[in-house]
Amino acid sequence: MNPHPTALSINLNKVALVRNTRHLGIPSVERAATLCLDAGAQGITVHPRPDARHIRADDVHALHALLARRPGVEFNIEGNPFHNLMDFVRALRPQQATFVPDSEGQFTSDHGWSFPADGPRLAPLIAECHALGVRVSLFMDPVPEAMAAVRECGADRIELYTETYARAFGTPAEAEVLQGFAQAARAAQAAGLGVNAGHDLNQQNLTAFLRALPGVLEVSIGHAFIADALELGYAAAVARYLACVQAAGH
Numbered sequence: 001m002n003p004h005p006t007a008l009s010i011n012l013n014k015v016a017l018v019r020n021t022r023h024l025g026i027p028s029v030e031r032a033a034t035l036c037l038d039a040g041a042q043g044i045t046v047h048p049r050p051d052a053r054h055i056r057a058d059d060v061h062a063l064h065a066l067l068a069r070r071p072g073v074e075f076n077i078e079g080n081p082f083h084n085l086m087d088f089v090r091a092l093r094p095q096q097a098t099f100v101p102d103s104e105g106q107f108t109s110d111h112g113w114s115f116p117a118d119g120p121r122l123a124p125l126i127a128e129c130h131a132l133g134v135r136v137s138l139f140m141d142p143v144p145e146a147m148a149a150v151r152e153c154g155a156d157r158i159e160l161y162t163e164t165y166a167r168a169f170g171t172p173a174e175a176e177v178l179q180g181f182a183q184a185a186r187a188a189q190a191a192g193l194g195v196n197a198g199h200d201l202n203q204q205n206l207t208a209f210l211r212a213l214p215g216v217l218e219v220s221i222g223h224a225f226i227a228d229a230l231e232l233g234y235a236a237a238v239a240r241y242l243a244c245v246q247a248a249g250h
């Protein structure tokens, strides 16, 4: 048994997306967080986009207050540090900030940072996060050659952008794509980086991913999880995803 099991962080963007279509406050993002954490999820992730299409600034503040009453739970705020992310980091000092190179209004995240090119502009923001006591993870494509430069600019972790794996899952390309992710994870770990992962992970593809990448510290899962929770309820959906993690032997 791995002594550092992979943490499950539930992304609540899509709860807010539904909530925002009426002025009734339901479904509640805070209630969703409470139910997921009560069911055993180890963290909550949000990605407050500049256009506030789903998670809004008020949600981030309310979740921060809620999670502050739950020691050991990780709050992970994602976003572009050159847009709105640093405002949240400075005000709330979450346990983790995940830097994502999205443009404003982007449909969804679809690529990681470019290294070595992005290193010099990211380094001062990473240093500022560290001064605030905030761990920094950089959203990255599975490029092994980039990992030494990522570490050099001060990042603590990477989050592997897993959409290409999710698309390849169940196709003849799966094994080769997974091998590429495993190589990138090993390069990151060898450089001294922790490895997180996320984007389009789901009940079907999660266990195989974690089996191929020992030592993944955290997965953040939103879209598929919320789809499952609509059928099963939050608690049962969390139980299913925790079982997927455990099935990987982590």
Ligand SMILES: CC(=O)[C@@H](O)[C@H](O)COP(=O)(O)O
Binding pocket: 013, 014, 047, 049, 078, 100, 107, 108, 109, 139, 198, 199, 222
């Ligand atoms: C960084 C990442 O992969 C997720 O945060 C993803 O971008 C989810 O964002 P949306 O829920 O807006 O698609």
Ligand SMILES: NCC(=O)COP(=O)(O)O
Binding pocket: 011, 045, 078, 159, 197, 198, 199, 200, 201, 220, 221, 222, 223, 224, 225
């Ligand atoms: N960091 C990825 C995340 O939080 C959730 O992505 P998705 O499961 O909504 O694709």
